[in-house]
Amino acid sequence: MALVHELSWSASRARSFTACPRRYYYLYYLSWQGWGRSADPERRKAYLLKKMTRMPMLAGDIVHRAIAEYFARRDQGLPWSQEEATKWAVEQLRSGYRESRDGAWKASPAKSVRLAEHHYEEDRIDEGSGAAGDYGKRFVERITGCLGAFFEDPKLESARESQPGDWLACEDMSTFELFGTKVFAVPDFAYWDSERGSGERGTVRILDWKTGRPAEGDRFQLEIYAFYARDHWGVDPRSTTAADVYLLSGEVAEVQVTDEALESALGRIETSIGEMRAVHFDADASKGDPGDFPMVSEDRAGFECSGCNFRELCDRG
Numbered sequence: 001m002a003l004v005h006e007l008s009w010s011a012s013r014a015r016s017f018t019a020c021p022r023r024y025y026y027l028y029y030l031s032w033q034g035w036g037r038s039a040d041p042e043r044r045k046a047y048l049l050k051k052m053t054r055m056p057m058l059a060g061d062i063v064h065r066a067i068a069e070y071f072a073r074r075d076q077g078l079p080w081s082q083e084e085a086t087k088w089a090v091e092q093l094r095s096g097y098r099e100s101r102d103g104a105w106k107a108s109p110a111k112s113v114r115l116a117e118h119h120y121e122e123d124r125i126d127e128g129s130g131a132a133g134d135y136g137k138r139f140v141e142r143i144t145g146c147l148g149a150f151f152e153d154p155k156l157e158s159a160r161e162s163q164p165g166d167w168l169a170c171e172d173m174s175t176f177e178l179f180g181t182k183v184f185a186v187p188d189f190a191y192w193d194s195e196r197g198s199g200e201r202g203t204v205r206i207l208d209w210k211t212g213r214p215a216e217g218d219r220f221q222l223e224i225y226a227f228y229a230r231d232h233w234g235v236d237p238r239s240t241t242a243a244d245v246y247l248l249s250g251e252v253a254e255v256q257v258t259d260e261a262l263e264s265a266l267g268r269i270e271t272s273i274g275e276m277r278a279v280h281f282d283a284d285a286s287k288g289d290p291g292d293f294p295m296v297s298e299d300r301a302g303f304e305c306s307g308c309n310f311r312e313l314c315d316r317g
């Protein structure tokens with residue numbers, strides 16, 4: 001079935017739109033149809049830049065995949081120790097780095113690792129000076145620390161030891177609808193926690209694994225999961241608990257969803273969808289006008305542009 005370009009909404013899409021409308025245009029419009037080798041060169045370029053990642057994101061993604069793998073193996077009755085998981089994850093990081101550095105990604109950009117640090121020849125990835133070794137070590141330590149917390153933190157025991165029959169979601173991308181718009185959500189892990197709540201099965205607990213520091217918008221993301229829980233599992237959003245699990249610090253920031261919080265989150269989503277809809281166009285029919293999507297202002301460029309995948313398109317950074 002042919003893919004059709006349409007407006008959808010997710011918390012990360014909304015963040016892109018707010019941070020830099022031009023980046024949002026590259027991500028969701030100009031890169032559209034850029035996946036074909038014979039695609040329009042501008043679309044192709046935007047698509048390849050979009051597919052790049054950075055070491056913090058790569059390390060975070062690997063931690064998420066390792067935790068999902070832990071649950072998948074438990075489901076099959078196959079234990080996976082902390083040591084085995086960490087070894088697997090560190091090797092994923094190293095092979096991803098090599099794939100990016102040695103150009104193996106070119107054969108299959110959608111399925112391979114291409115680091116923006118390599119693409120832009122950043123100093124931190126220079127192997128001659130030893131900077132790359134120090135930089136890589138940071139992420140080996142991050143992965144080791146995050147998985148150490150997942151396997152050892154007593155606060156996560158009820159999730160770790162939960163039974164497959166109580167699991168509701170594990171990194172499952174899914175959609176539901178709000179204000180006539182498809183909303184994407186990917187809860188990292190959700191389960192019936194029998195030690196909490198008064199219902200027969202306990203309460204629905206949704207966890208979001210975080211491999212970096214707390215960020216603005218983390219709580220908003222959890223509130224969106226409450227709507228997801230209502231739509232997918234038919235549970236009252238107010239009876240779910242949701243938490244950001246900051247694996248590096250061990251902090252578990254729990255949110256008790258209230259009527260006020262839900263109302264406020266709905267208002268924010270409606271406003272965000274309205275703003276996106278005002279500039280939306282059919283990217284199947286044209287590449288649109290980039291001028292409708294302003295670049296981030298010069299005073300925020302240092303922060304937003306220095307790590308942006310699209311620097312070369314904007315001649316910034």
Ligand code: SF4
Pocket residue numbers: 020022023024026295296301304305308309310311314316317
């Ligand atoms: S380089 Fe800067 S202006 Fe260009 S898309 Fe990225 S953040 Fe926006």
